[in-house]
Amino acid sequence: MRSTWLFRSPRKWMFLGGDFMEGRELKELSSSEQEEARKAYHRKEQMPSPAGGVLEPVRVQPREEGGALVVFECTTSHVRYGLEIPKATSSERKKVRAMITSSQDPHCPRCGSSERLRRVGEFLGCSRCGVVYATVR
Numbered sequence: 001m002r003s004t005w006l007f008r009s010p011r012k013w014m015f016l017g018g019d020f021m022e023g024r025e026l027k028e029l030s031s032s033e034q035e036e037a038r039k040a041y042h043r044k045e046q047m048p049s050p051a052g053g054v055l056e057p058v059r060v061q062p063r064e065e066g067g068a069l070v071v072f073e074c075t076t077s078h079v080r081y082g083l084e085i086p087k088a089t090s091s092e093r094k095k096v097r098a099m100i101t102s103s104q105d106p107h108c109p110r111c112g113s114s115e116r117l118r119r120v121g122e123f124l125g126c127s128r129c130g131v132v133y134a135t136v137r
């Protein structure tokens, strides 16, 4: 999986690599499938594809408002699905702030302690799910 962030301006995230969509359409998952897929993704479980086979994450595209779009590809049909990851909640942001103030290495509250947050520009986010949890100056 490739997850590349490029910092462009204080408010804008941009995805590096012009082949992001490769001219391919993203299929939508139903809202119940989205819900299941989000849970499974954060738990690092294998995700069944609606077409049979398994969904493999191929890209993470951070969104401007702090959430992200994760693109999955079905191992059987090669159809790609987009999954919106909502931005951080205020309690998640608080958790991260508490980790920083207690001099812990902050990790992603959703993906678990193995996913350390990375700083890109002034943002602190998870490279696995693309969510931004803090602004650092």
Ligand SMILES: [Zn+2]
Binding pocket: 108, 109, 110, 111, 112, 115, 126, 127, 128, 129, 130, 131
């Ligand atoms: Zn994460």
